[in-house]
Amino acid sequence: MNVASAHDQAIQSLGSNEKFLVETRNLSLIFGRQTILDRISISIPRGQTLAIIGESGCGKTILLKALVGLLRPTTGQILFDGIDLQSLNDVELTKLRRRFGFVFQNAALFDSMTVAENVAFPIRQHGCPKGQTPRRLILDRLAEVGLPDTVVAKKPAELSGGMRKRVGLARAIILEPDLILYDEPTTGLDPIMSDVINELIMRTRRKYPVTSVMVTHDMHSARKVADRIILLYPYTRLSKGESQILFDGTPSEIEQCQDRRVRQFINGEAGERLMEMRATQAGHGDLETPDMHEYFKKKKK
Amino acid sequence: MPALINGWLNRGAERCQIDSSNMRDKSLDAEFESMPGGIVGAVRRTLTHWGDTVVESVGMLGDIAMFGWQVMVWLFTKRPKAGTLIPNFYSVGVLSLPVVALTGTFIGMVLAVQSHYQFKAIGMETKLGGVINMSLVRELGPVLAATMLAGRVGSAIAAVLGTMRVTEQIDALISMGANPIHYLVVPRFLACLLLIPALTIMADFMGIVGGYFYCVVIIGIDHAQYLRNSREFVGGFDFFSGVFKSLFFGGTIAIVSCYRGFHCQPGADGVGRAATEAFVLSFVLILVIDLILNILLDAVYFSLWPRGAKLF
Numbered sequence: 081m082n083v084a085s086a087h088d089q090a091i092q093s094l095g096s097n098e099k100f101l102v103e104t105r106n107l108s109l110i111f112g113r114q115t116i117l118d119r120i121s122i123s124i125p126r127g128q129t130l131a132i133i134g135e136s137g138c139g140k141t142i143l144l145k146a147l148v149g150l151l152r153p154t155t156g157q158i159l160f161d162g163i164d165l166q167s168l169n170d171v172e173l174t175k176l177r178r179r180f181g182f183v184f185q186n187a188a189l190f191d192s193m194t195v196a197e198n199v200a201f202p203i204r205q206h207g208c209p210k211g212q213t214p215r216r217l218i219l220d221r222l223a224e225v226g227l228p229d230t231v232v233a234k235k236p237a238e239l240s241g242g243m244r245k246r247v248g249l250a251r252a253i254i255l256e257p258d259l260i261l262y263d264e265p266t267t268g269l270d271p272i273m274s275d276v277i278n279e280l281i282m283r284t285r286r287k288y289p290v291t292s293v294m295v296t297h298d299m300h301s302a303r304k305v306a307d308r309i310i311l312l313y314p315y316t317r318l319s320k321g322e323s324q325i326l327f328d329g330t331p332s333e334i335e336q337c338q339d340r341r342v343r344q345f346i347n348g349e350a351g352e353r354l355m356e357m358r359a360t361q362a363g364h365g366d367l368e369t370p371d372m373h374e375y376f377k378k379k380k381k
Numbered sequence: 382m383p384a385l386i387n388g389w390l391n392r393g394a395e396r397c398q399i400d401s402s403n404m405r406d407k408s409l410d411a412e413f414e415s416m417p418g419g420i421v422g423a424v425r426r427t428l429t430h431w432g433d434t435v436v437e438s439v440g441m442l443g444d445i446a447m448f449g450w451q452v453m454v455w456l457f458t459k460r461p462k463a464g465t466l467i468p469n470f471y472s473v474g475v476l477s478l479p480v481v482a483l484t485g486t487f488i489g490m491v492l493a494v495q496s497h498y499q500f501k502a503i504g505m506e507t508k509l510g511g512v513i514n515m516s517l518v519r520e521l522g523p524v525l526a527a528t529m530l531a532g533r534v535g536s537a538i539a540a541v542l543g544t545m546r547v548t549e550q551i552d553a554l555i556s557m558g559a560n561p562i563h564y565l566v567v568p569r570f571l572a573c574l575l576l577i578p579a580l581t582i583m584a585d586f587m588g589i590v591g592g593y594f595y596c597v598v599i600i601g602i603d604h605a606q607y608l609r610n611s612r613e614f615v616g617g618f619d620f621f622s623g624v625f626k627s628l629f630f631g632g633t634i635a636i637v638s639c640y641r642g643f644h645c646q647p648g649a650d651g652v653g654r655a656a657t658e659a660f661v662l663s664f665v666l667i668l669v670i671d672l673i674l675n676i677l678l679d680a681v682y683f684s685l686w687p688r689g690a691k692l693f
Contacts, residue, residue: 145552148556150552150555150556170560174558174560175558177555177556177557177558178558180556182552182553182556182557184549184552184553185549186548186549188548188549188550188552188553189550189553190545190550190553190554191550201557201559202557202558205557205558205559206558251557
């Protein structure tokens with residue numbers, strides 16, 4: 081009984097004594113026969129802004145979704161404020177989610193609702209904080225992300241990509257969460273809007289005592305915003321026994337890193353991929369591979 | 382129970398991720414490559430294909446049953462908000478009325494046209510009322526209303542939920558502490574379940590009007606005799622059995638369509654396929670359930686009235 085109530089308190093508390101807000105221990109995610117994440121252990125201290133970088137398909141978005149319990153790990157643990165997410169039932173997990181804010185890649189705004197209804201959604205689910213009115217809160221948050229009052233009645237379809245992202249950010253921070261997760265916040269935006277988003281992330285960080293995890297492949301954005309960078313490498317490309325985390329350190333340390341694959345990523349070089357491509361091309365030119373042969377034979381029929 | 386719910390939600394998202402990399406196909410291809418050529422290989426390939434299809438369909442049936450169970454659990458744990466219910470009731474009920482009424486009218490008239498000559502040949506035209514109205518009330522009304530609902534509402538549900546899955550809106554719902562089954566599925570389920578009897582009654586009524594119009598006004602069968610034959614032959618139980626069956630149809634449509642939407646594969650093709658499959662699968666299931674329920678209801682009917690109603 082005592083344990084249960086302590087557990088319950090921890091779920092609702094806004095600052096316990098745990099040093100790390102989020103921790104993964106030997107987290108693995110396997111879909112069918114495909115290993116996406118292999119024994120990842122990351123500890124994120126309170127107040128840190130962590131950027132997880134890596135090429136497409138390395139599993140960084142999946143890692144982010146696992147952190148908030150959207151995907152269940154195959155093995156391993158995820159601790160949020162010392163609570164094992166897998167030990168929670170549905171109601172407890174829902175309560176805990178009040179403390180998360182998730183900014184999705186394409187904002188994931190509900191297109192049947194207006195901007196105001198979208199931003200107000202967490203309030204409707206979890207209730208309005210004391211001493212605030214939903215109306216005031218919505219307008220404040222929209223102003224914070226630099227959107228005028230005129231957008232509130234619009235539908236997401238009427239907004240530009242940058243505006244949608246900002247509405248998504250406003251929705252994520254409306255209840256002042258402890259942890260904000262950004263899924264590729266600058267992808268698909270022009271350089272100016274990307275920088276606006278970077279500034280907004282930093283401003284949010286300054287204004288609230290928030291821990292942020294950002295998944296990106298935009299090195300510029302990672303260097304500017306993050307205190308710590310983790311480079312994740314696709315599991316299938318690793319040699320046996322190697323960790324998927326190739327680099328873990330500050331933005332200035334990553335410049336010094338000597339690992340060839342890390343250097344290639346931060347400098348944006350194709351490296352051995354070019355050779356692989358050439359090899360594939362040569363293969364097709366020289367001789368029809370059995371796959372190709374089969375494919376064209378079927379096509380002819 | 383909550384563990385089940387979580388496990389299930391996870392699965393929908395997981396499948397979306399898996400399918401984006403065509404994992405399933407690859408694993409099967411690898412197995413094919415390892416098989417010998419010639420006749421032995423061909424037989425083994427065919428068998429593997431069949432086996433895969435069978436396993437997949439059985440798995441899907443189990444998945445749908447689990448999904449239905451979750452919907453039932455959420456139906457009684459938390460009341461859905463009026464704000465999510467009313468739009469669904471409007472689109473399922475009000476917007477389906479015209480099309481159901483129209484098809485009902487025509488099916489009534491078509492029945493009259495089809496059976497008229499046969500009955501005229503044996504001089505039993507006045508019995509037409511009984512035949513037309515009986516087929517409408519027992520069979521065609523409910524099945525027709527269900528078909529229209531599956532086509533109009535079911536595929537729309539699958540497309541909407543599929544798009545929400547693909548654009549991460551379902552993930553967003555979960556991440557903000559809403560349960561997608563409670564928030565998205567239960568209102569749609571209730572709308573289909575509660576409004577399909579009304580639509581069935583509407584289809585029945587318009588079919589009866591259509592049949593009457595063709596027989597009495599156009600062919601000129603005696604009005605009083607037509608109605609008397611209908612009244613004598615069609616009983617309360619027939620009407621009840623039609624409406625009763627429709628409840629099952631409505632529930633099936635909602636669950637199958639929502640399930641298909643939740644397990645949508647990414648891309649325009651995925652959403653399109655979800656919409657089509659939602660209709661096809663619910664229609665097939667409607668007919669299967671119809672057969673089973675008819676057998677059961679007949680057993681009940683003849684145990685209550687051993688002599689049954691006789692047309693001649």
